[in-house]
Every structure is written in C-alpha cells, then in structure tokens.
Amino acid sequence: MVMSMKQASREKGRPLPSSLFAAILYVVMFVIYSINAPSAITLGGITDLLNNTIVLAIASAGLTLIILAAELDLSSVGVIAVSNVLVATVSTKMPAGTIGSLLLVCLVGLLVGLVNGWLVAFLGLQSLACTLGTMIMCQGIALVILDAPGGEVAAFIMNRLTDTVFGMIPVAGLILAMVVLAWLLFRRTRFGIAIYAVGTDAVASHLTGIDVKGTKLRVFALAGVAYGLAGYLLSAQTGTGDPRVSNSFLLYVFAAVAIGGTSLGGGRGGVIGSVIGAAILTVMQKLLFAVGVADFYTNIFSGLIMVVAILFGNLSAILTLHQRMPLTRHGDHGYSAQ
C-alpha cells in the first residue's frame, strides 16, 4: 500500500529535491562572495573557484554512491593520497604520462574499492571500521611510494586541467558537467536503481531478486575509481605529491554529501546534491576569506554554516511533507524511504 502511494506521489509530481535548497544556499553565498570579491565573477575567478571545488566534488560524488547503498567509506583520503603520489612519481617518467597515470590511478581506485566491497559485501564487515583499516593501509602505501612531499606532476596535467578550453569554458567546469550528466544517465539504469533499493531495504531488495552483494561490491568499486580521479585532479591543482592528505578533508567529503541532502541512512539523495554541497563548502571558505574574517573565526563560521545548511535541507523536508503526501518524506529522486 505504501508502495502504491509512493507511486502516486511520483506520478503527481516529484517532491521538491532537497538539493534545490542547497543550490539556493549556494547562490546566496556566491552572491555575497562576489560582492566582497568582485574578481569572483571574472572568468579567472570562476575557473579558480571550480578548480578548488572539483576535488571535493568528485570525492563526495563517489561517497554519495556508497551512502545511497547504506554503507560508509572512509578510504577516500587514502586513495586520494595514493593516486596523488603516484601521479607525482610516474606522470613525468612514463610514456604518455597523462593518460597512463590517469589509467593507473583509476586502476588503483578500482582495486581498493573492490577490496572494500569484498570485505563489506562478502565478509560482512562493518563498512565504517573496515574502510578505516584500508584507509590507514592506503596512507601507508602512499608513504612507502613517496616518504615526503615532493615529486613532479607532468606539466600537461598541471596546466591543461586547471585552465579553460576555447578560452571560455573552465576544464574543471566541464568535468563537473560530465559527472552530473553521467549521474543523470546512470541513476536510471538497473544498477542505479538497485543502489537506491539496496540502500532503502536490503532484505526486501534481496527478496525482489536484486543481487545485494554484487551491487555493494560494484558501488565500492565505482566509488574507488571516483576517489582515484579526485586524487588525479588534486595532483593537477597542487603540482606535487604529498603522501599526507589531511583527515579533515575526509570530514569535508562527508559534510558535502550531507549538505547535499543525501541521507546518511541510505536510499535517499543523489550526486548532484553532493556536488552542490562541495561547492557550498568551497565557496564558504573563499567567502570567509574575502570578508576578512580572522583565521580562527573561519572555523567557528564553518561549523555554523554546516549546521545551517543541514537545517536548510531539513526545511525542505518539512515543506515537502506539508505540500505533498503525508506518508512520504522528501527524496531527491523519488525513491524515498518512508
């Protein structure tokens, strides 16, 4: 019965996506930022902002998939560290270093993701704890590859990926658009729908014939590739390798997902929200810097804005609840857990 009501609510019109509210918040913050820093609305300023956003955005896009499947993953910083030092050590040395190192980091991400997925789906380990283990291992591997910050990223990666194409479109923006487009296509596929189903109710999904374990394995693998890509893009930004990616980055990845309206309990939300969440967190830091807030206040405001952003998302849930079906809560893409 609940199912049929959900169906009905979907046909009448989708509930307001909570990412919409995150988007509004972003626009407000961006406007304040550009008033305080007029250079923000030039092409250079926008390119800069997108460059700063993209690593967090891609990493949180990967994490979103895992959270949608009702699992958690801490290994992102580990994979990012490994791929960063890999790019910094091999991209200048191997032939076709740009493509070669890209493939290499994707492979590494895939491998770590498969290990995580196997541990979680087939051995039944708790994802939070076992990905903590793999995260520490990856950080160790990064330190073994490169024991101190250094190395050199191929100039092509550094210059082209942080620049614009045709002198008007930032490459980072292009990559983000591709990620969003890929997500829009992906979430309607069998695999995409299965992720929501598994995240909402694993037992019911199993009984409907969905391969729960396989879905989880593939989700971790896909997220691993996303982290690898994020590490690759991080190398393009920094130009060097640093085996120590800070743990606070990990927390920001989670914050981006949550601010984007993805429920940490699984089954609700989407990648678009997380990309916006990442953009909010990035513009927040720029905004606080532009306004001239003293360093230690930045932290206080960051904390405050995170909570406000979440409350803003809850607001959308309340509004949706009043406007639409009383039985369904808000959901980004219709597959709302009741």
Place this chain on the structure above:
Amino acid sequence: MENTASPKVRFTVSALRPETITALLVLLATVLMMLIMKALNPTFGSLEQIAAILTTSIFLVVASYGQGLVILLGGIDLSIGVVMSIGGMIIAGLTNGSNQALVWAIPVTVLSCIAIGLVNGLGVAFLKVPPFIMTLAVATAAFGVALGLTAGSSQRTVAPALQQLMSARISGIPIPILLIGCFLIGGSLLQSRTAEGRKLYAIGSNLAAARIVGLPIEALTVAAYGMSGLCASVAGMLLAGYSSGATLDMGDPYLMPSIAAVVIGGASVTGGKGNYLGTFAGAVFLSALSTIITVLSLSQGWRNIIQGGIIVIALTLQTKQWYLQKMANRRLTGQGSPNRALSQNSKV
C-alpha cells in the same frame, strides 16, 4: 550439542554471551600479538614494557567509553579528538604548573567539555541534525574558539600532581593501570547494569519501539553526548599530565581509533549492540598495536600498512565469530530465521 537442547547447554551459552566472547577473543589477540612480538624480538616484552603499553592505553580506554555510548544509540561523535585537546589545553592553561589551582581547574575543564558534548546532544536530539555533521560542526567551531583564545601558541606546563598521577605507582602497580581497572568496572556497570544504560540499548536497537514505550529519548541522547564530552575531557587531562603539556592537536590521533575500538569490541555502528568490556578490549588492542609497531624498526609507511591490515584482520575474525555464534544459537534453540541473519549481515 545436537537438537536436544538441554537446559544445561542453554545455560553455558547464555553465561558466555557473544559480546563477552568477542571481548575475550580481542584480549586474547592482544596477548598473542605480544607473544609474536616477543618471538621476533626477545628483548621485547619485559614487565616494564607491558606496563608502559597499558599506561598509554588509558587515553583511548577512557575516550572510547563515551564514543561507545554514543554509538550504542546509533550516533557517532567526531568531536572527541578536539574535545580531548581542549580539555588538555584548559587544564594546562588554568593550572600553569601549580597544584593549588587543580581544585577549581578540574571542574572548570570538565564542565566546559561537558558543555561541548551537550551542544552536540541538543543538536542531534532536538534539531535532528545527523550526528556525523553536528559533532563535526561543533568540533570545527570549538577548535576555532580554542584557537582564538590561545592564539595557537600557549603551551603551559600542567600541574605536577597530574604528571605524578601518570607516573607514580602504588605497591609497584602504575596508578594509570589501577585507574583503568576502576574505569572498566564503573563504566561496565553504568552501561550494562543500570536502568539508564539498558534504556540506551533499547533506543539504539529500536528507536520507534523506544518511543512508543515512552523512553526519554531526547534526554538520554543529550546525556550520552554529554558523557562523551566528559570522557574526552578526562582523557585529555590525563594526556596532558602524561606529556606534561598540551597542544591543540594532541587529541586528533585518538578520534579514529576511538571509533575503531568500539567496533572491534563487537559493537554495531547502527547501534543497540556491544558492551564496554568489548570496547575496552578494542582500545587495549589498538594501543598495544600502535606501541608494538613503533618498536619495529620500520618506516612510517610500512607501520601504517601493518596497522591497517591488522585492523581489517581483527574485524574479519570478529565477524566470523559472531557468525559461528549465531549458527550455534540457531542450532540449539531452533530460532533465528534466515531473513534475520540476512538483515543483520547486510544492513549493518
């Protein structure tokens, strides 16, 4: 051990609850780890070294108690590292090397840290902010306040009494080890033997049912986060006493291990499962692991790889053990539908 489930067999099964078995196995693994280390390196494993390992485990043992209570509710506390640092900073700043100041400095430290925990709890319970975000946001903000107040520099000396507490011995036994013993007993009793403690289990295992029964969910949530702040402040003060000073990032290395300790000890991150003996075992295991690894003359990278690998192996063994226990229970009592087993396996 067949289908004829005699009362005697049932008794032995219930006497050794799976949670207790997990805790004992983790402790066994810790001992095993030390023995392997002893075999590899005969100079390792003196009584002094073991005492040192136990002494340094006190920070994690205390901090992970609060984390365990919060995780029992299905929440998580990411502010523990920052609160530990703040606790240490406050006690060092207020006492500044004088024992007289301790009388009022300890209450001030504890209360400030409890206040941070209460803010966490209020946000989670009443504003319905996900614990992950609420505690992260509060930690970030509290760090900002601490940075502003201390200007990031001050590193004063802690009261000598606190330093002595961490190094003195009573009839040959280091005081921290005695403290760990008291804390273990007190914490276990509070969590598993009091009505309030059992209510946390009820809320963690089924929120809707707990609400229908009329449990004070909001109050207990706030209390659990407050407890977590309290434990983190105590751990921070002890850490400041041990290292005879405090820095703003000294608590950070304890955040992730505090979560890992709880989970290795057999708790579920979705709440409602686990006890303090398990968390304690997990904390001792992780502390011993990191101490033992420092003894090995390896580069930091290899130490991390081994540490991460051992955490994963410990989790694997622990899960297998749960599974065997479940099978044994099912065979004995004829209960436990395959559906439940599936949901426990895949929903975690």
